[in-house]
Amino acid sequence: MVMAEALLYDKLDNRRVRCNVCLWRCRVNPGKAGVCGVRRNENGSLRLLNYARVSSLAADPIEKKPLFHFFPGSSVLSFGTIGCNFHCIHCQNWQISCVETPAEMGRQLQNISPQQAIELTKRYHCQGISWTYNEPAIWLEYTIDSARLAKQEGLYTVYVTNGYITPEGLDAIELAAAAGLECFSIGRLVRAHVGFVYCEFIRRTPPGRNPRASSSRAASSARAYRPRARPGPRRGGGRGRAGDLGHRAFC
Ligand code: SF4
Numbered sequence: 001m002v003m004a005e006a007l008l009y010d011k012l013d014n015r016r017v018r019c020n021v022c023l024w025r026c027r028v029n030p031g032k033a034g035v036c037g038v039r040r041n042e043n044g045s046l047r048l049l050n051y052a053r054v055s056s057l058a059a060d061p062i063e064k065k066p067l068f069h070f071f072p073g074s075s076v077l078s079f080g081t082i083g084c085n086f087h088c089i090h091c092q093n094w095q096i097s098c099v100e101t102p103a104e105m106g107r108q109l110q111n112i113s114p115q116q117a118i119e120l121t122k123r124y125h126c127q128g129i130s131w132t133y134n135e136p137a138i139w140l141e142y143t144i145d146s147a148r149l150a151k152q153e154g155l156y157t158v159y160v161t162n163g164y165i166t167p168e169g170l171d172a173i174e175l176a177a178a179a180g181l182e183c184f185s186i187g188r189l190v191r192a193h194v195g196f197v198y199c200e201f202i203r204r205t206p207p208g209r210n211p212r213a214s215s216s217r218a219a220s221s222a223r224a225y226r227p228r229a230r231p232g233p234r235r236g237g238g239r240g241r242a243g244d245l246g247h248r249a250f251c
Pocket residue numbers: 019020021022023024025026033034035036037038039084085137138249
């Protein structure tokens with residue numbers, strides 16, 4: 001298995017690394033993986049286990065993403081991988097989000113290069129490509145490579161994300177936006193920054209957990225938040241709670 005080197009990480013002492021893609025900012029020991037399970041420290045170098053490893057592929061109406069004001073009536077080819085940086089108890093895609101190594105999925109994973117992804121998008125008469133089903137930032141490098149090619153072919157691109165991304169991660173995505181990334185669809189998480197890309201905010205409401213209108217109003221009022229400074233360490237270390245800015249994960 002070829003493992004691509006990750007973008008956005010720092011080398012620390014004793015061959016440890018710190019991933020800077022999402023706000024967990026995992027500090028990863030050699031031989032271990034971050035919270036998402038798919039970015040692993042291989043002898044002091046952070047590697048992706050899931051570059052171009054596709055678990056899910058479907059041609060969908062754009063409204064199923066769900067986006068209602070972005071190319072309405074169009075079709076989009078959706079790609080998912082394995083792993084996730086959130087472990088929500090109500091996850092409806094747990095079969096892929098809770099898988100942490102390609103070996104666990106065995107032959108159910110397909111290798112689809114960015115070039116092949118674009119060819120499939122055109123073959124299925126889709127007007128755009130989306131990364132969805134699990135958090136797309138965990139295979140950031142693949143989505144950026146694909147977005148650049150998509151732009152060259154005149155396809156739109158959609159990132160269905162929980163928004164739990166670092167400023168550096170967002171900058172990397174926005175750089176790709178100049179080349180091709182056009183839309184964020186943000187669900188679950190309320191704090192996110194969106195630059196010049198189009199954004200629709202979506203909030204899931206599991207029955208009995210967050211059904212009150214007041215919590216929806218609070219979530220929507222915070223949707224354009226961007227931390228001004230890099231989040232600092234959480235006192236006492238540990239993994240903290242998802243959605244709580246300013247903590248790190250130790251793996
Ligand atoms: S959970 Fe986030 S910070 Fe940790 S390794 Fe995965 S992408 Fe990087």
